[in-house]
Each structure stands twice: as structure tokens, then as C-alpha cells.
Amino acid sequence: MRRFGIGIGAGVLLTGVAVGARGPRPEAAAAGSSGDLARDVRPILSNTCFKCHGPDPSARKAELRLDTAAGLVSAAESGKAPIAPGDRGASELWRRITTDDPEDRMPPPDSGRFLTPEQIATIGAWIDSGAKWKNHWSFEPVLRHPLPEVSDPAWCRNEIDRFVLARLDSEGLEHSPEADRATLIRRVSLDLIGLPPTPEEVDAFLADTAPGAYERVVDRLLASEHYGERWARVWLDLARYADTKGYEKDAGRTMWPYRDWVIRALNADMPFDRFTIDQLAGDLVPNPTDDELLATAFHRNTMTNDEGGTDNEEFRVAAVKDRVSTTMSVWTGLTMNCAECHTHKYDPLTQTEYYKMFAFFDQSQDADREDDAPTHAFGSLEQTARLAAIDAETAGLGRQIDEVVATAVVALDDTQSTPAAETGGGTAGPRADFYWIDDDTPAGAPRIDEGGLGWRWVWNDEHPAATGTRSLVGSSAGFSQRFVQDAPIPLAVHEGDAIVASVWLESADVSREIMLQIHTVRAGWAHRAYWGENLLNFGAEGTPERLALGPLPAPGQWVRLEVAPESIGLMVGDEIDGLALSQFGGTVRWDGVGLSTRQPPDERWRVDMADWERLLRGRGGAGLPEAVRAALLAEHPSDEQSAALRRHYVRYFHAPARERLRPLEESLAALGSERGAVVRAMVSVPVMAELSTDMRRTTHRLEKGSFLSPAEEVTPGVPEALNAFPAGAPLNRLGLAEWIVARDNPLTARVFVNRHWEQFFGRGLVETLEDFGAQGTPPTHPELLDWLALRFMENGWSMKQLCRTIVTSATYRQDSDASPGQLDADLFNTLLGRGPRFRVEAELVRDQALAVSGLLSPKMYGPPVYPPQPEGIWQVVYSGESWMPSKGEDAHRRGLYTYWRRTSPYPSMTTFDAPSREVCTPRRVRTNTPLQAFVTLNDPVYVEAAQALARRMMAEGGPIASERARRGLRLCLAREPRREEVDVILELVADQYEHFKDRAPDATRLATEPLGPLPDGVDPAEAAAWTVAANVMLNMDEFLTRK
């Protein structure tokens, strides 16, 4: 057992993973059918020799290469060629693997690798037979093989059976009879739609004696909408679909529309080539539809790291790498990620080729940003129409604005534009508020967020704003703040002004302290006022640098705060160019932050163009758009630059123009606000989008995979060992997708049909679904694999047809019960001499319990749901998020709709081997543990199902106990229960009834918590006894198993 590093014996308690001591080994199996020595030798050399004598030149020893035909007969460092074809005695390789001299012996005794006597014999026979070398099987084209002759042609229903039976014949084994109809309909229902058949569906099938009854069931199931739900589960493991971003913060993100897209695509039987192209490159097809864009969310399921202090580029690169390894793993079954740091040790994939693949994905806009940009908003027809109308109006206003700007007359000594600071301004008259932060921050001032609050603006319709149309909100566990600084146009302080701000503290999540900080050109960050506890330790306490202004304002309402400028060290004439809003904990809303002043607000912005330029030059043009800034600072501005500068001045500062522009801007703002409301009502999903041509990145090979060590530049390209890039295809993701689904790609179809096969048989024809390379297991039935792959492509890549072909085979329809003889000959059923039997997957464990108890909601699609889970599971750092259990039917939706948090997946599903979905998971292992027993025995979800099933048995089974037991068992197992099984249930119910009849409170709790009160007239002791019986049924091995 080399696969386990130390003596873990003949495998572990897993179905479908361990290769046991008995049963044919796949390599031997392959040899048995093909007699192909070249095929047998390759895996032996790969496993034992390639690490030092394989594809990786940096690891290669003695200049000896054993993975190519040329290498086998070329002289190595020693001057000797390893192989003399046809003559083992003259072959250096033979001498090295058979010598007793520890100096010469290969593999070296201290390498931990060795060859078995059988392997050595195989190598010897291969050399003698001419040492023909074959490429690794999966890199060879998919071939059409003749159908083999078999011992029992009448048994065969389609070509699958010919290949399977021929193999059984060659091993002297027999096939099994067909499973009984009840077993068969349960098997095919669970496989195709992930739900058990109802007793009525079973009866209908049993009663249908006409030919083709089974095929009619299959067609009904393939047409069911639940087909898409069941098969989406498989794809979502590959797509690493989850509802959160991963890493430390693991905040939520909206991905569920992609999940729904997968379900719809599968139900529509979208051809797999289209399915592939849309997901990899839907944004690059001409005029992409919303659905094509949504499909590209496939590669936005990569993780995003929001942790403070992380390098966005580091995690952007990590996401791109994930796209490379996921793409290759999903479609080609190759472990391309092994070539990230060095050339692959076993497969012909170089490190440069890894980065050529990387280059395909390196041009997408996403860059580990907290807002997950780029995103695309998906809306209803009405929403889309309204957006188009708004956009048209907006464009019209834009044109009017351009016209005003173009026609304005600007004089350099424009007397209407005297700077307010120079005129002084009056101190009489009423004060008016002039807001600096209201609906937005001052134009051109950089915004900084510390502590992860983000700049989240909430519109009026979600939460009333104090001023304007939206307010700023943020929640934090501890210290956090947002600030603006280096505002291009500072705010001057005048006599009698007051600093004002509106604040709203959430009652449910009250902050401990809030603080307002002001930055002036003169004194910097030296002006602070705070309310509440003294936790934010900026400046010296009790001075204008940290002034206490009393307790926190009352929560649950807008409170206007006013601060006298002099109390925090501001002097008349001071220029405010930065402002910070700080908080310690809680949820705080801010709005209308600025000055209350007698100075007419417009006055302070009236400067003439010369002054304006002077003022801005003094600050280096900070905050201006780059082109305008360049124009401002240019010593000899071009005409174009002068025009740009003028446009900017007129647009934002020229008083006469401003008066004409203001109403237009107000209309624009209203439209913008409405557009925002419409878009927010739509769902935005992260999608793929290419950078514009001027922004494209250059891709480099990364030394040892480190983003800090770029080496030479690389261009997009595909590995040489595989099919050629399609002629004329664009050198981008679209071309890559076309290459993947090209008919001469030897891997795509094989990998896909193998994965489907595994879903139906519990193990793939190639057991290592995730590795079709040299280190994977060779196929047990290579010709069958090729036949399925060809048929799949020839059927227009129809996934439903593939399912149909498999489930209508006699191989699939066999009885799964095993005789001791069968177990002895083939413990893991590698040769398919009996029907498949394995424990159902995590989602199905739950879906099935809900289905048979009658609780399952048939509702499809939509945002994820939160079925009950124990308290305290979601203890996540830096997040106040909590699991609020869904109410009503959402508590009983299929498992695929459960909120998937990567750092804390739904616990009972994890127990049944559901992955975290942090990365692509091509294969789930199946374990069998006592913790699983706890889930199905005691998890309230299953207790509730038992209660519902008990009530169902009592209601549908009538007054006779045995009829109730029969009903319950039929619901769970589909087949007619046997007498002894009914007897076990009856005895249990009787015992439990005895137990509960004097324990009324216990009985009531067991029968009603959490499902709810019993129907009128039902005896709690009786209901409790049947609840116990239902609990047993939901834990039966046969129920948890699909046989």
C-alpha cells in the first residue's frame, strides 16, 4: 500500500477510496483486457522513476529521462542508454533494477520507493517485447473501439454492457440479475433527481407491465425540474460555489443567481460545450446576454481576502492561480497546479506552460477588491426598461451640460468670482448649513477607510437620511474610522461658524464612542471632539486635540451635533482640508457633516480662473482628475490641455455657469438616485470582464510561484502535450474554451463522462476523478470510457442523453446485493459484476429525510436559506453576522439552497463529507462515522422529520399499527417491507409506548419539539412511540444507502 505513507493497513474506512488487498488492481485489470505491456509499464515507471528521471529538468538526475520514447534509448550521463529494445540482458535499466549492489540499485534503497517482483517482471517482458513506448493513455486521442464479443449477448441492453461483460468474462466472473423494480425506481430517482419516489410512483411503475416501463420512468425523471437541482450539486462542488468570500473575514457575497443559472442550464439540457464556453468566456462572446454574463460567475467563485494589511495583488494572483487549476481540474483532470512552482514531476506540463495558461486569466478586471468588482446587475424586464429610459435622459442632460460648458464666457479677471476668503463675508444674517459630507465626500478628496467599515451609503428608501438623499453607515466591533484628506478646495472657517454633523446610533448595536476629527492646513489632525467613553486615544485628553463633549447622543434617531470651532482649536481663517468620522463599536450613521455659517455658501467657491489655478497649483493639483492635473502643471500647456482645464473650471467653479448648471445637475442627481434605487433592487453578481486594451497586464512566469518574483514575460498558450490551439480562435479565454471543447481534446469528454459515471456507480472508471495524469489510476475499462466519451460528443454533448445511456444499461440495472463469493472476487465492485451501492451524499441525506416525512419544500431558486443549526457555530472573528434561522417553508428547502459559509459550512453537511468549497472539489470521499449517527439521530432537523413522519404514518396508515409501520417503511425504502421488519417496528412501538405512557411530559416534548402541537385527539405517548420508530427508520442503513 504505497499510497499511504505509513502502515495504515489496507485502506481506511472509506467507500470508494481505498484499494483493498483483494480484488483486481486497476493496472492488472487494464493488462488483463488489453495485454498491452506499454500501457502497463508506464504507471510503474511513473510512480517509481519519474520524480528523478521524468519531465522536470531541474529535478532530473544523471541526465536520464524515462518518460519519452527518445529518452529510453538515448545515452544518459553514464554514456549508456537505459533500454536495448528486445534484449533485457543488454539493458542498463534492467541491470539497475535487478542488481544486488546497493550503490547501483534503482530505485535507491533510501528513496522509500521500490519495485515489486511482479513489476520487475512486467518491465522485463516489456523490454524483451521491443520496449514500445506509449504516451500516457489520457493524452492519446479518444478512439472508436470495436464492440467485444461476450458470453451472454442477450443480457446486454446497450454497448456499455458489452464492454462490462467482456471484462467480467475475461476474469471468469458473472453479472448479477436485474434489481427488483422497487429498488430500481428508488435508485434511479435518487440518482436523477435526488429525491426518493413516492409510494404512488412506485405503485405506478409496478403496475406498468407494458414494455418500456423503466425507460418511461427515466424520461419522466429527466424531464423533472428537480433533475437540475440534483446535478447542480455536482457542478457546484467543481465551481467551488459558496455564499461567502472565504479567508479570514469570509464576508457574504451574492452568488446565488449563478447557482440558479446552473440549475436552469442543466434542466434545459444545455450542451456541455456551450455550458463550458459560457462559463469560461460568456463575457467575450459577441453581444453577451445577461445569462452569458451570469455564467462567467463560475470563475468569480474564487476567494477574496478582505483582511486588513493584506496585499491585494497577492490575493488577486492567488485567485488567478485558482482559475488555472480549477479550469484544468474540471475539464482536463490534470493537476496543473503541480507546475506552479516547478515543472510537473510526472506529467508533461512545464512551469512556463502553467504561466501561459495563467496568462489567459490574467487580464480580468477583478483585483481582490472588497466590493468584488466587476459585478453585473441582473434585473426584471421592467427594471431593465426603466434603466434604459434613465440612461437616455441622463445622456440628454449630459449633452445640455456640455453645451453650457462650451458656451460659457470666462474672463480671467471675472469680478463675479472674487474669492470669499478675501472679501471676509458678513457676520450678520441667519446661519445656514453648508455640508461637506452629504450624499458624498468632497470632490477630489481621497477617501480612506480604516478598520473595514467601507464607504457604505444608504439611500433614503432604506433608511431615512438626515439631509440629502443618502447617509453613511458602518458597523464595527472595535475601533474603526473613515476619513477624507487633501481636499483640493479647503473649507475656510469664519467668525461665528459651527461644525455640525448629524448622527444616528442604532439602538440594537450601540456604539461605545463616536469622534469627529478635523484636519487643517495649519495644524493637521489636531482638532477632535468625542461623545461617549474615552476609548479612542488620539491626541492629549482634555485639550482641543481630544475634547469630551458628553455622553453619546440618544440612539434610534438623528441627532444634530454642533461643535464650536474654537473649542477644538480652530481659528478664523483656518482651512479645513480633511475630516474623520471615527467610532468604537456599534452601528453608526453619519450625515450632513460640515459648517453652519452666515457666509453664503456659494461665495466661498467663487474664485476666478486665475485664482483657482493658483490655488490648485499651490497644492500640486491634488485631487484633480489626472488629465486636468497634467494640464494645470504643464509649463507649456497644449491647446487641448488649456481647453480641458477651462472645461473643468467652468464645469465646477465658474459662478455664472454654475447657476445654469445647477438645475441640470439636480435633475442628474435625481436620475442617479433613481437609477441607484433600481439597480439596488436588482441583484449584482461578480462576473468576469476583461481589462481594456490600454490597461492590460503583462504576465510573467513567477519564480517558485511567488508573486514577488516575476521572471520572463509569457504569452497565453496551451500545453504542448495536448491538442493544438484551434486555428483562428482568439488568444483569450474564449479561444481557451474553444480549445477545451474541441473534438480533438483527448481529455474533456473523458473526464466529464467519468465524473458522471462515478455519480451512478460510486467510483469512476478512472478512480481518481481528479487526476488523469500519470499518477492517477488507469481506467478499469478504457474502451468503455472512450465509447462513452465519443457517444457524449456525438450526441451534441447532451448531458441528459449521457445519463439516459448509463441508467438504461443492464450494468446499471443489476441487483447490488453481494454474495460472499462476489465480495471475495471483487470487494469494491471494480469490475461491475453487481449493481452500485453507496451511502447517499450529504445534501441527499437531509433532502430524503425531509421528503419522506412530507416536510420538504418544493420551492426552487432564489437567495440562500438558513435552516436551523446549533447556536454558537458562527463565531467568526470581526463579524457581527449571525445565523438567523429561516421561517416557514424556507426552513425545509433542499440542501443545495442552504447558505454556504466557507469557514463555517452547515455542520451536519460537513459531517457527511460535504466540502468547504474553498477550492474546486472534483471528488467527495465517503466516510462512515459515529458523528454521522449523532446527526441523523439527534439533530433537531432530523427529530422534526421523525415527528412529521410519525404523524404521517399515523394519518396515512390508519388505525392498524402494522399498516402504519408498513406505510413508514415503504415511504423510506420504496419497496414492500418484509414481515420481520414490520415486526421489529411494532415491537419497538409497543415498548416505547409502555415507556412513554406514564411519562406524559417527556412524550409530549419528544413528539412536538420542534414540529409543534399534535393534532387534536392524538395521544402524546403514542405519537412519541411512533416518533421513535420514525427516528429509527430515518437511520436505517438501507435508507441512508442508495442500492
Add this chain to the structure above:
Amino acid sequence: MQPYPAPYLDHFRSITRRHFLGQCRIGVGAIALASLMGGAASASPPGRVDPFAPRPPHFPARAKRVIWLHMAGSPPQQDLFDYKPLLNKLNGQPCPDELLAGERFAFIKGHPKVLGSPYKFARHGQSGAWISELMPNLASIADDLTIVRSMRTDQFNHAPAQLFLYTGSPLLGRPSFGSWVTYGLGTEASDLPGFVVLVSGNKTPSAGKSVWGSGFLPTVFQGVQCRTSGDPVLYVTDPDGMDRESRRGSLDALRRLNELEAERSGAPETATRISQYELAFRMQVSVPDVMDISRESPETIEAYGAAPGETRFANNCLLARRLVERGVRFVQLFDWGWDTHGTGPYDDIITQLPKKCGETDRPIAALITDLKRRGLLDETLVVWSGEFGRTCMNEERNGSTFLGRDHHPHCFSMFMAGGGARPGYVHGETNELGSRIVSGDVHVHDLQATILRLLGMDHERLTYRFQGRDFRLTDVHGRLVPELMA
């Protein structure tokens, strides 16, 4: 609905009892179910071995079990074990430029100032180890400790650094230390999980449950989080209203049904499931039993500073001893609250650090002493660490006047006790500023290799084939540090 008439019930009860006791067992016995249920791995069906059956290591093991105490957030070594008088001399002065060249900090901006330690250090025990006044109880058992002052990591953010320490990689998806160990050695606890995790400080660690996940190893090897409130293990408690008698009755019925299925289908998996349900039944008693620290003597509870019924680090230390006593292979404790940046009293080294030390110093010393007294320390390796070190500069985030230190990957301190670690030994040295290692360099992968070796395993041979490659805890690195082994 009418309750059953009693004679009817009695009738079928007698029929079914007779049926099962008379016939069914014999049939089942024929497929070796009986021995499986006794837990003997050797009688399992071919190709199926209990993954938790104890397995012999590569070498004679010095440690059979591990208790790993993780101070999540990372304690400042300068204030605990790495005495640096020069820092106090330079306290408040701008730090030397060499500390800034080429550095990335999580939070420090500008040119930070040196921060001396406000705590007094003294030498303790025969080894003369320098330990600060914050850890008086640990100081009193200095000669039981192996202190390493020259630890080093590659990561300077919490989540990746924790993953690095426990999985050998900063990225998600690799198996954790405890998973590797139970995969390699199995466990000696027949009624308890082999790898148990206990969390205190109200937060799970930054890297989430991945630090005790099984990665690509089968999920049976993932850590089982035992909780001190609610169910100690998820769903271990029978439904409300069901007592043990009722549960036993239901499991008996379930077993009969499953035996019928096993007999009919011949599926080895069914036999396994029957035994797993029996183990679950036993765990329903053994888990709550081991988790109930009120069964300890008042003296023991007092020694640890534990408080039955609460969630606190001291309770988890006492639980750790109870768990290893029963043969649990790997007990992992996480205690949140050591991320002492100094942005306020809740995370500074003046208020928060003494508070955390106060919560942990006594229970850890009590744990080591208790293990020793019971003769368990020789074979139990106790490990104490954070995920990285902290800077010798004051962080002063946004002008904070509270004292604290930023993240620092280049050196940190940890200690071990028992389990073949060399007692009364201080390893490695950092420079006068405590910013870099000058001797005795121990990289995280080296520590992993060394701990595996103490457990009798060769880190290069403890491998698992996944996606075409043999993976191991130490990735492609790691070297033994023989000085740390007794």
C-alpha cells in the same frame, strides 16, 4: 386514536423477541458482525480497517499524545520569554533604520519608536531561563520547560500564519497537525474522538475551522470541537423527552433492521454502520462524562483556577488532561485575545496582556504539574505558542497612546514540556533588539518535523497521495532540531 389494547401488544412482542433471539443473530454472526461490534479491527472485513485503530509509528515514540495550547493573536515575546534590556534603554527613541528596511507591516506607518518591556524579568530554575513577572507560575516550573526563543515563520497575518503553523501552508485546503497525527497514529481512545479542539476567548481563531480541518485527508480525521456550553459534541444529546432507556430500545431495533440488511446485502459498509451506531451510543455517555470537570476534586479545580459551567481557558486545560488521560491523541486549545496592538486598553500590553497572562499562567502550570504528578507528562507533549512574533516597536496606530506591538514574522518564542522535549533548556537567541534570530534558527516547518519525530514519525514519510502528489505536513521543507529532544 385509541392506545393499543395491551394483549395485542404482548402478542407481537413475544413473537418478535423469539424471532430475533432465536434465529437472526446466528445469521449475522456468520458475517463477523459480532466481532466488529467488539471493536477488534483484525476481524474487520478485508480492506476495511478502523481508521482510528492505534498504529505503530516509524520510530519508538517519545510522546504518545499532544496538548497544543495556542495563544491566538500571538503574544509579545519581548514581554514574556525573550528578555531584551536594550529595548528599555532605547525606549521611546526612533527605531534603528535596519528594522524598517524591506519590511511590510500590518499596521505600523512612518518611523516607529522602540518599545521597551514594562515588565521585570528574572532568571528561574537551574536552567536560569529568563521569564517575565507576568508568568510567575510558569517561572516556578522553568526546569520542566523547553523554551525556544528563535522561532520563525513566513507569514505576518493571523489567518495565513495560523494555517502555516498547523497545516504547513498559508493557503486553505491542507490537513491540520492533529489530522496528520491521528491519520498517522490512530488513537487509543475507544469511545472518544482522536482529535479534540477546545476554544476559549469567545472567538474561533482567525483562520476559522480550517486550522483543525482534515483538508484532503478523509473527514474522519478532522478535529472535533468540544464545547463547554450546549452539546459538548454537536448533536450528542438525545432529543428532548428521550431518555437512555428509550434510546437503547430504539438502537436495538435499528441494529436488528440493519442486521437484516447486512445479511441480505452482504455489504461490508452496513456492518461498519452498525458498529458506528454502537460507538455513538457509547460516546453519548463518554463525551459528556469527560467534559464534566465538576467530577474533579475541589483541590484540582482550584489548582487550575477552573470554574465548572463556564467557558474559560482554565477549564479547557483541565479538560485537556481529562482527554489525554482517556487516550485522546491530539488536544488542540485555542485562546483568543493575544493580538496586542495597543489601539486601546482592550488590546494593549499594559491592561490586556497581564489579563491574558493571568488567565493562562496558572492553568498551564497546573496542567504540566498535574500531568507530571499522574505520570502522564513523560508521554504527553505540551506545546505553547502563538502564530508569529511581535515588533520591538510601539505600533502607535493613528497616534494611539496605548502601548502595543505589531505583527512580526522573523522571530518569536514558544515552549514545550514533557513528551520527550528536553526539559530545563532554552534554545536559540535573538539579537539585542529582539528583531532577528542570531542562533538556533527554528522555522515553523522545523518545529513540525521535530514534533512529529517526538511522536515517532518521520515527517518525510508521513504522506498522503492527493491529486497525483504525495503531500506532507512539512510540504517540501523541514529539518529536525535535535537539541530540542531530550
